[in-house]
Amino acid sequence: MLDFVRKHSRSWLVKVVLWLIIIVFVAWGxxxxxxxxxxxxxxxxxxxxxxxxxNTAYSxxxxxxxxxxxxAFSEExxxxxxxxxxxxxxxxxxxxxxxxxxxxxxxxxxDEVRQAIVQQFQNNGRFDKNTYEMFLRQNRMAxxxxxNKLAHEITIRKIGSLIINRAVLSEDEILKDYHxxxxxxxxxxxxxxxxPMEDQVKVDEASLRSFYDGNQNKYMEPEKREISYxxxxxxxxxxxxxxxxxxxRRYYDEHSDKYKHDKEVHARHILISLKPSGATEQEIDAARxxxxxxxxxxxxxxxxxxxxxxxxxxxxxxxxxxDLGWFDAKKMVPEFSETAFSLQKGQMSDVVKxxxxxxxxxxxxxxxxxxxxxxxxxxxxxxxxxxEAVQDFAYKKAxxxxxxxxxxxxxxxxxxxIKLGKAGTTWIDAKExxxxxxxxxxxxxxxxxxxxxxxVSEIFELPGRFMVAQAKTVKAPxxxxxxxxxxxVEKEYRAEQSKVxxxxxxxxxxxxxxxxxxxxxxxxxxxxxxxxxxxxxRQEPDKDLMLLRGESLNDVFGLDESKPFPSAPLELGSRFxxxxxxxxxxxxxxxxxxxxxxxxxxxxxxxxxxxxxxxxELRKNTKIEKFKDV
Numbered sequence: 001m002l003d004f005v006r007k008h009s010r011s012w013l014v015k016v017v018l019w020l021i022i023i024v025f026v027a028w029g030x031x032x033x034x035x036x037x038x039x040x041x042x043x044x045x046x047x048x049x050x051x052x053x054x055n056t057a058y059s060x061x062x063x064x065x066x067x068x069x070x071x072a073f074s075e076e077x078x079x080x081x082x083x084x085x086x087x088x089x090x091x092x093x094x095x096x097x098x099x100x101x102x103x104x105x106x107x108x109x110x111d112e113v114r115q116a117i118v119q120q121f122q123n124n125g126r127f128d129k130n131t132y133e134m135f136l137r138q139n140r141m142a143x144x145x146x147x148n149k150l151a152h153e154i155t156i157r158k159i160g161s162l163i164i165n166r167a168v169l170s171e172d173e174i175l176k177d178y179h180x181x182x183x184x185x186x187x188x189x190x191x192x193x194x195x196p197m198e199d200q201v202k203v204d205e206a207s208l209r210s211f212y213d214g215n216q217n218k219y220m221e222p223e224k225r226e227i228s229y230x231x232x233x234x235x236x237x238x239x240x241x242x243x244x245x246x247x248x249r250r251y252y253d254e255h256s257d258k259y260k261h262d263k264e265v266h267a268r269h270i271l272i273s274l275k276p277s278g279a280t281e282q283e284i285d286a287a288r289x290x291x292x293x294x295x296x297x298x299x300x301x302x303x304x305x306x307x308x309x310x311x312x313x314x315x316x317x318x319x320x321x322x323d324l325g326w327f328d329a330k331k332m333v334p335e336f337s338e339t340a341f342s343l344q345k346g347q348m349s350d351v352v353k354x355x356x357x358x359x360x361x362x363x364x365x366x367x368x369x370x371x372x373x374x375x376x377x378x379x380x381x382x383x384x385x386x387x388e389a390v391q392d393f394a395y396k397k398a399x400x401x402x403x404x405x406x407x408x409x410x411x412x413x414x415x416x417x418i419k420l421g422k423a424g425t426t427w428i429d430a431k432e433x434x435x436x437x438x439x440x441x442x443x444x445x446x447x448x449x450x451x452x453x454x455x456v457s458e459i460f461e462l463p464g465r466f467m468v469a470q471a472k473t474v475k476a477p478x479x480x481x482x483x484x485x486x487x488x489v490e491k492e493y494r495a496e497q498s499k500v501x502x503x504x505x506x507x508x509x510x511x512x513x514x515x516x517x518x519x520x521x522x523x524x525x526x527x528x529x530x531x532x533x534x535x536x537x538r539q540e541p542d543k544d545l546m547l548l549r550g551e552s553l554n555d556v557f558g559l560d561e562s563k564p565f566p567s568a569p570l571e572l573g574s575r576f577x578x579x580x581x582x583x584x585x586x587x588x589x590x591x592x593x594x595x596x597x598x599x600x601x602x603x604x605x606x607x608x609x610x611x612x613x614x615x616x617e618l619r620k621n622t623k624i625e626k627f628k629d630v
Contacts, residue, residue: 092619263328406456509526
């Protein structure tokens with residue numbers, strides 16, 4: 001329904017004031033049954049980082065990458081980014097910051113934690129204990145665990161605010177950044193593409209063999225593992241777990257607020273909007289007059305929904321004929337609610353003013369306040385209690401399974417012993433995709449490839465199931481014989497050597513252009529076309545030269561009349577480019593909006609620098625011990 005008419009209850013988590021704290025704080029996210037190992041990972045001053053904390057943080061970090069990267073995500077990328085090491089470092093920094101906050105008296109108070117919980121778990125503008133308890137159950141978390149995590153996060157935000165406010169910014173820095181990103185250059189350039197030169201590459205057996213030997217990591221069969229696993233199916237277990245009427249009644253009585261429903265109305269409205277602030281008297285009078293005119297049409301018998309489609313300035317409901325759906329009094333601003341809840345079914349209001357403008361309201365239907373009887377919700381309660389009981393029982397069985405498998409060093413025997421697990425054995429490899437991979441999701445595969453041969457995994461939670469697995473056999477990566485990949489080796493050798501030829505040709509063109517002081521003259525000698533870019537800046541790059549990055553980009557923007565050519569050809573994707581400066585066009589003075597944007601960005605960068613310098617100082621003065629390699 002109409003978002004800007006509602007009174008939003010805003011979670012404190014949405015208002016992250018200190019964006020840069022994210023660089024050191026690993027979101028803890030949900031807490032699973034499996035995060036219960038208390039082995040030590042590292043010691044930071046007086047704070048111990050446990051295996052369970054690390055495993056939870058690592059899982060969440062991987063899931064964050066998965067959400068952010070989408071199709072580009074891969075387990076290989078996670079390994080290349082060294083996310084495990086990254087996670088442990090983040091947890092260490094977390095511990096450093098929390099201890100510093102304690103020493104400075106900036107830790108979160110019990111009242112701050114309580115207020116944060118009250119704000120996060122609201123229903124109809126009030127703290128909802130049922131919502132809070134459900135969140136804890138769903139995440140398998142004790143209240144004290146959640147509150148400790150919450151206290152740490154509040155503490156980090158408080159001390160972060162103190163530290164980053166040390167950063168200051170000068171006007172000269174703003175102007176320097178403005179011209180760095182917005183000053184424009186025009187280039188004349190030629191491109192040398194390696195692809196057509198592949199046929200010029202001389203190929204012999206010795207060269208191919210040498211290339212193969214020097215790039216053996218490209219020609220490996222991936223590591224393979226034989227995985228023995230057993231699954232505890234919660235649906236099967238649920239058939240034998242009863243929930244009595246007295247259990248359901250007790251839950252109903254203890255959560256009675258959940259079944260009380262305030263009075264609700266189903267209404268439509270027509271809105272003539274006003275500016276959020278600063279509307280003139282003339283604008284207010286004009287909007288009121290417009291609303292009165294529409295009200296006259298509505299009272300004259302015209303269809304209210306059609307009038308809303310024609311006149312209403314509420315983008316959320318106008319197309320639906322002003323329909324706001326069902327709502328209670330707490331979901332609207334007071335002026336709107338007082339009028340809507342004073343009307344009878346089918347009745348229409350006069351013009352009503354709120355901070356959003358002028359409304360005409362029509363009530364379509366009314367639902368009186370009531371408490372849903374036990375008999376109406378008994379089935380849902382029984383289902384919920386049964387689900388929770390089955391989940392608890394299934395996890396205990398999965399824990400027994402893991403313990404027995406660990407003791408017997410054999411997953412299949414463990415599954416037979418508890419007589420509940422569905423056992424199986426399969427081979428998996430380190431490829432990005434694998435047919436029939438369920439239940440070995442990328443996240444689970446990553447953890448299975450961390451196991452030593454014979455080692456038993458943690459308990460994995462799957463939809464409606466728990467799984468425990470064992471790395472039964474580990475086959476290391478194997479080099480593929482040269483004869484099997486010879487065609488591929490030749491193709492990749494040609495591609496590599498053609499780049500060498502292209503770079504050499506580009507270097508010859510650059511040398512000739514510098515000697516003649518003209519790229520055009522040098523290019524004419526070899527019948528090569530010269531292109532000229534439009535004026536472009538770092539902020540608004542030329543489409544054809546968009547792949548210029550890093551040192552290459554710095555080289556071209558460093559060109560001037562005394563040095564119109566770069567010192568070497570520029571690598572631009574698969575091409576090599578030789579260029580000559582044609583003109584420089586300095587940017588004018590920044591607008592107020594541009595100045596504000598630059599100031600905000602530079603201040604954030606400075607704040608991040610100040611923060612990291614402070615954290616590094618903490619690191620120097622705190623004893624840090626790592627007990628395990630990651």
